[in-house]
Amino acid sequence: MARRVSAIDIGSNAIRMMIADIHPETKKIEVIKRYRAAVRLGHDVFMQGVITAESIEFAKATFHRYSQTNKEFNVPVCRAVATSACREAKNRDQFVKEIKKSSGIDIEIIDGTEEGRLIHLAVTRELELDNRKTMLIDVGGGSVEVTFSEGNKMIATKSFPMGTVRMLETLAKRNLNESHLNILMGEFLKDLGPHIYQNSDHDTVDFAIGTGGNLEALGKLKVQLLQKSPHTFLTLAELTEIIDRLRPVKIKDRIEKLNMRPDRADVIVPAAVLVQTIMRQSETEKILIPSVGLRDGLVYSMISNQR
Structure with a gap:
């Protein structure tokens, strides 16, 4: 029986979400929906070292929508990771806490090696x-x-x-x-x-x-x-x-x-x-x-x- 999950990528140029069904017996995935929100966290971090209050509010609104989308599509498991901009933001802990408080979604901040491993995993399943x-x-x-x-x-x-x-x-x-x-x-x-x-x-x-x-x-x-x-x-x-x-x-x-x-x-x-x-x-x-x-x-x- 297929298991429905969602994945969120908090990048430096956008916040992306994908909903997919996992078929355990074949280890295949079936993509249901993809979403993208143009929240450029990197502009703040690479210029000022922090995620600004305005960008945090944009991100909170995006995560609220994604949380509602999870409910609409009956998604029981969601994994969200943040990459370069959040890794370097001085207020990254505040960002993670505010997103969790407003949407209920936990964010993992991953390093470049884990990012490379996860992308490599996707590529090996495709090619x-x-x-x-x-x-x-x-x-x-x-x-x-x-x-x-x-x-x-x-x-x-x-x-x-x-x-x-x-x-x-x-x-x-x-x-x-x-x-x-x-x-x-x-x-x-x-x-x-x-x-x-x-x-x-x-x-x-x-x-x-x-x-x-x-x-x-x-x-x-x-x-x-x-x-x-x-x-x-x-x-x-x-x-x-x-x-x-x-x-x-x-x-x-x-x-x-x-x-x-x-x-x-x-x-x-x-x-x-x-x-x-x-x-x-x-x-x-x-x-x-x-x-x-x-x-x-x-x-x-x-x-x-x-x-």
Whole structure:
């Protein structure tokens, strides 16, 4: 008999929820609903070090809706985790307490390693990785996780403080703009390079795997801008062409002409450049986009309580 659960991902750019049915006999999940609320906690934390009172109220309203949704869909078990922005917020304990008090939902603040493990869990259930060496790139608002696998076994993961919202705030602090992303990438390579060198013989990584909303958006842009399909993978050449076409387009026009949400339009180029940098550094020519992420991993973790 199917067991209904929900998973909530409190990220730096949004708070996402997924309701799914778990089928224990097959260890498969059936997604019932997905939700997303544009609560950009990273803007507060990466600029001020705390989650502002206004953002806490937005988050409380979001969690109230999610709590009501759990009741409407008869969800008995909900697992909620918070990542980069909450990890770094000086008032994270207050945030967790206020959410619990207003919605009844407990929040776990997880580290980058656990975040990488949960996303890897989702990917291994979605893709056949036997006898393949892969590099998983999860692009978030506050951090990017780069995970190496051999088959379904995770061999190394590292979280880097180089998420898309953090990149925007760093540029703003330095009075720089999108055209100066190469400066941030140069700094990022000092940490990224050793991680790739230690875990990858360049000619043995079969392909990369990309997760996160920005990767899914880039897959759609392949179809929209390049008139190529399918949207489920990108070559490095295609990614580079998308970046070249997006850079001259103003954020307003990305919203109006490319039908992007405002909180996607301003981070899509930083996300693309970040993925391009990692692929170039690892000499990887192709990235698969399976359209799963942390929420899916959370649900899979609740099969036989894999934690």
